[in-house]
Amino acid sequence: MTTQQLVQQIQQKKSFLCIGLDVDLTKIPQHLLELEDPIFEFNKAIIDATHDLCVSYKPNMAFYEAYGLKGWQSLQKTINYLNEKHPEIFTIADAKRGDIGNTSAMYAKAFLEDLNFDSITVAPYMGKDSVEPFLAFENKFAIMLALTSNEGAFDFQTKNADGEELFKTVIKTSKTWKNSQNLMYVVGATKAEYFAEIRKTVPNSFLLVPGVGAQGGSLYDVCSYGMNDEVGLLINSSRGIIYASNGKDFAEKAREEALKIQQEMEVILANK
């Protein structure tokens, strides 16, 4: 998918919502557990109920690997369903991978080529040659961790590294890498004022933003500091939507939660 296609989809749906498909068998409705593939059935129902309200889905690999072979199968079915039924959706493999060059290339092939995700999240610690293999695919993206939304973000990411916070160095340095136009960045919503500073360095890049809602970040603050001419934001919500109910009405309730966020986004986009 091209950035232009993503922007068009945002304009059409009046939404820049990404829904995290972090499926935990202990949290999904009991009645699904009787089915052959509860994880896929859960995802399918959530996708069917919300796909017109969001522009992206983001399964986190941990939740699939936790179920071994079966989990991997559910992941394959989920991404195939998305690619066949909703090719307009921007898919994100939330994998946070990163390794030496030839190894990163194997991960890149697995997620961007074989599973055919539009993008994958990657970790920056190992530097240039650990990320560049993910940037070698046309119209595919690597979404690099910059400033995350968890407590531990302040252990290293905000350390002063040669005169500025490490996450700023990470973003600046990554702009010098080959095919850096295929980079997006993870920037948590918990400190909205950082968005203004990040926009000085990457005015045009898309930012994937976790931490709105459950984790305490404000959608309005993130948008006022972080939105650019092409919106440039994907706001992620996972648990707040997919676990809105654990009864038979789970998909309906998930839609209600997604709709609330989409309607807020519609107002923000109209006032832009």
Add this chain to the structure above:
Amino acid sequence: MTTQQLVQQIQQKKSFLCIGLDVDLTKIPQHLLELEDPIFEFNKAIIDATHDLCVSYKPNMAFYEAYGLKGWQSLQKTINYLNEKHPEIFTIADAKRGDIGNTSAMYAKAFLEDLNFDSITVAPYMGKDSVEPFLAFENKFAIMLALTSNEGAFDFQTKNADGEELFKTVIKTSKTWKNSQNLMYVVGATKAEYFAEIRKTVPNSFLLVPGVGAQGGSLYDVCSYGMNDEVGLLINSSRGIIYASNGKDFAEKAREEALKIQQEMEVILANK
């Protein structure tokens, strides 16, 4: 496995070699491709030929995920074979994972509990709550990236962070985390002088050392700077051993390469 058991194994085998099982179907002997599970058959042959010369095996997850479901199956068979046939071996899931707390907990369960690896490599960028879930298992270890052996290591890991290189801050900070006694560290062999400095901070921790051989690091230098009273080092070699030949003699040639390294290690241990 306890640290004590690992140290005993090192003393018995006179080796602190770890063999990386990074199986690429384009590099393994052609005749194996006709078998039902070429990756497992390759691993089994390598393990059978070398298990008395090394103390650890380290499959890198990228090489298994690259083959999807089949790859995951080969991984399961490999770790089961190791755990059943060679329970004395210290197994490392080279996964370089790290995510927000509840997500890291899913990865930890997958690799340390379900697949039953003795340890997993983890990435530090997301800080404390991304690593602590991997430290919650008795007699299991998280091996955290500190200073890696690739070119990109010098992009961020050696940046001056509040007065010292970032990798030193990472190691020091991690010592304050819960169950930090279950931490080991990845330290590349490419800059042996760093080992002396790292030993000041973590005199007793095991260090997993890639980059000896193919990547240019010297075994003698690493040992003279990095070895402690209980050895405290696991030296990894992957391609140099497992791809010593791509003919029918591949396992035999792998043994020859592993034996060369083990014999060097025996001399180093004797002179200690």
